[in-house]
Structure formats: structure tokens, C-alpha cells
Amino acid sequence: MNVSKGLWRNLVPHRIEVFVWLALLGKVNSKEKLARIGIIPQSENYCVLCNEATESCDHLFIHCHFSRGLWNWWIGLWGLCWVSPSSTYEAFKQWSGPTHGKFLNKIWTAIFFIIIWTIWRERNSRCFENKSSSIAQLQTLILLRLSWWINGWGDSFPYNSDDIIRNPHCLRWDERLSKGTPRTLPKIPNTWSPPSSTTLKWNVDASLNPIEKRSSIGGVLRDCHGTFMCLFSSPIPPVEINHAEVLAIHRAIKIFMAHEHLHQYKLVVKSDSDNAVKWCSNLKPGPWNLTFILNYIDMARKKGMGIDITYKGRESNTVADALARQGLRRQDEFVAWL
Ligand SMILES: [Zn+2]
Incomplete structure (x- = not known):
């Protein structure tokens, strides 16, 4: 299968693109896989996000109700709903946003990577550091990561991370519409001032x-x-x-x-x-x-x-x-x- 189509778009750091590519191929070291090859006991192959099922790659990223809480939150923000995909790869193939705007399209692609990455980081911090975050905290983290990486895209997107967290709909911004015509969203005032470079x-x-x-x-x-x-x-x-x-x-x-x-x-x-x-x-x-x-x-x-x-x-x-x-x-x- 050609999973690389649409994958290497440089919207998120390369190591994350590589990680998502492995996830789409089912090549992430899930506990199911580790137990199958004898690295961990079968009794320890459960998912740390829900403690209910075996942690396979597709369970962890797509089927786990904890992970679904993140996907549904993002999709629900846009008034959409999602027909449950059968696998991470299917999810990636079906993944599309509410409109055709070029910028929003990039946001949606980036968010797919960010959600997968955030699930993986949460799983690791539960497995190895005994620390867990709630869905609400991970939602903020997802928006923070997104706002960070948007900075590297070179778009003239006018909003900052505070704006995105307060109102994710500011991501509907469209460069073409913002030229010459009034912006559809009023600029949210922000008085945060950056420190010096040192x-x-x-x-x-x-x-x-x-x-x-x-x-x-x-x-x-x-x-x-x-x-x-x-x-x-x-x-x-x-x-x-x-x-x-x-x-x-x-x-x-x-x-x-x-x-x-x-x-x-x-x-x-x-x-x-x-x-x-x-x-x-x-x-x-x-x-x-x-x-x-x-x-x-x-x-x-x-x-x-x-x-x-x-x-x-x-x-x-x-x-x-x-x-x-x-x-x-x-x-x-x-x-x-x-
Ligand atoms: Zn689970």
C-alpha cells in the first residue's frame, strides 16, 4: 500500500513524520508485538490508556476509547463526525477537514500527526514515568504543539497560541480572503510581549x-x-x-x-x-x-x-x-x- 502519499509534507518535525509512517504501517513497538516476540509477558500486553484491551497499534491509536476522545474532540470542534475507521491506515486515508481552504487543509494534516504523536507520548509517560494526563490536558497540549509548528510554515497566520486555545476556530483563517477584504474574525487582542533573544x-x-x-x-x-x-x-x-x-x-x-x-x-x-x-x-x-x-x-x-x-x-x-x-x-x- 502506498502510505507515503500525503505523508511527507514537512508540517511537523521529521521524526514525527517518521513515527506516524511507522504507525500507519503497523510497525510501532506496541505491547502486543513485544509480547508476541517474547520481550514482555503476555500478561502485560494491556493498553495503559484504558486498561481494558490488548495494546495493538490500531487499538492504541484508533480504537481505544481514550484515544477516540481526542479524535472526536477535534472532529467535533468542526461540527463533523467520524465513521470509525478500521485501522490507523484507514483513518489516515479518510482524514479530511470541513472545507477546502489551503491553510485549514494543512492544519488538518498536521493535526493527524500531532494526535498520533500525543497519544504515543502519553502512552510512554504512563508506561515509563507513571504520569498521566487527562483528555482535557492533552487537548491543550495538541493545540500548543500545533501553534508551535504553524510558526515554521511561513504563512502570515495572524493568531498566536493563546488565540488558538481560546478559539480554535481562528484556524479557519484563509490567506486569500485576508488580503484586501476584511478578515472574517476579529483579531483577538494579545498583550504578551516576547523576551529578548538571550x-x-x-x-x-x-x-x-x-x-x-x-x-x-x-x-x-x-x-x-x-x-x-x-x-x-x-x-x-x-x-x-x-x-x-x-x-x-x-x-x-x-x-x-x-x-x-x-x-x-x-x-x-x-x-x-x-x-x-x-x-x-x-x-x-x-x-x-x-x-x-x-x-x-x-x-x-x-x-x-x-x-x-x-x-x-x-x-x-x-x-x-x-x-x-x-x-x-x-x-x-x-x-x-x-
Ligand atoms: Zn486502550
Whole structure:
């Protein structure tokens, strides 16, 4: 079968194209395959996404109800429905979007790759790191990956990742229609400003649900091109909002400190709590019960890596805010490198 038709379009990184090609050929090392050749016991060949069936390639990518949750979400966004394909290869053959627009067509192709890749990464993090994400978190991750890779296509697509997550329908954008005629979608205002080329920027946020007595934090790390590098979203013990903002700043700095390849950059952390920023920057003494955390932040700042913690003022922080709110529904921490 000619699976390569429509496959090598350079819309996503090559390693992902190669991976999807193997998936279409059924050549991914599924647990069913590993058990068949005796690498793992038969009793361990089950799917970690649903714990209900044998993990064959087609089950994992297409038939598993967890994976179907992702496909149906994307297809449902466009008001379409999908006749269940019999295999990953059939799914790829049938895969087509709602309209004929050139840009949307590329989006649909890219999304096929991204969903397959996201399922595979989730399966691996469950198998090897004992970490799992919900369908809602993976949906955000899919849109983030998409928005990242769109940047490399050279289209004059006017929206950024915040816009895409808030309103995926902005992907209906059509270059031809956007020339000369008014755009069908109003530009969503975005006030996020990129850091300099030698700096990375964390936007962090905290969220409280006083009724359920839950708190959570979230953050997103971006470079000077606005490219997403890392995100986190995690529940924390119920605390007062400024306290929660300090924990968000602390988490962001800890992730930065733990990854040496990032240390070639300076770091700016943006928070929308003036108090938290002052406590973390040593401009104002912080509460006693935060001493341990504030000391860590202070120590990191004094290591001379150029860590700057600032109040975000009017900068919009939709992604960090959304990640913080997602954390309220989580049982444990979610950290993703994109
Ligand atoms: Zn499954």
C-alpha cells in the first residue's frame, strides 16, 4: 500500500513524520508485538490508556476509547463526525477537514500527526514515568504543539497560541480572503510581549476554588519567538492567593534550575501578584511560613543566572491562567516539554 502519499509534507518535525509512517504501517513497538516476540509477558500486553484491551497499534491509536476522545474532540470542534475507521491506515486515508481552504487543509494534516504523536507520548509517560494526563490536558497540549509548528510554515497566520486555545476556530483563517477584504474574525487582542533573544520567560498564575477548598498553579515557558518550551499545571494545598502565586514562581524556577541546557539563557518570571513578586525579589519581607520557599528562590537568584521576577502589569496570561485553572481538577502535577 502506498502510505507515503500525503505523508511527507514537512508540517511537523521529521521524526514525527517518521513515527506516524511507522504507525500507519503497523510497525510501532506496541505491547502486543513485544509480547508476541517474547520481550514482555503476555500478561502485560494491556493498553495503559484504558486498561481494558490488548495494546495493538490500531487499538492504541484508533480504537481505544481514550484515544477516540481526542479524535472526536477535534472532529467535533468542526461540527463533523467520524465513521470509525478500521485501522490507523484507514483513518489516515479518510482524514479530511470541513472545507477546502489551503491553510485549514494543512492544519488538518498536521493535526493527524500531532494526535498520533500525543497519544504515543502519553502512552510512554504512563508506561515509563507513571504520569498521566487527562483528555482535557492533552487537548491543550495538541493545540500548543500545533501553534508551535504553524510558526515554521511561513504563512502570515495572524493568531498566536493563546488565540488558538481560546478559539480554535481562528484556524479557519484563509490567506486569500485576508488580503484586501476584511478578515472574517476579529483579531483577538494579545498583550504578551516576547523576551529578548538571550532570555526565556515564564508566565505563571495561581487559581483558587474556595468552595471546594482547592488551589492550583500553572505556568508556561516561552522563548523570544513566543515558542512554547515547557508548561506545568498542578494542584497545591489550599492556601491564600499570594501564597499560591509564590508557589507558582517557585515551581517555575525549580523547573528552570533542573534543566542545565536552559542555563545559557537569562530568565524572567512574570506573576500577576504584586505581593508575591515583592516577597520573591526581597523587596518586602515575606510571611514566615514561606521562608523555606523564599530562601530557595533567593538562592537561585544569587547564583548569577540572571533570574528576574517581575509583576506582569497588563500583560495577558491566558495560557498560564488556563493551566492554573486546569490544575484545580488534577490529582497530581502535569509537566510537559513541547
Ligand atoms: Zn486502550
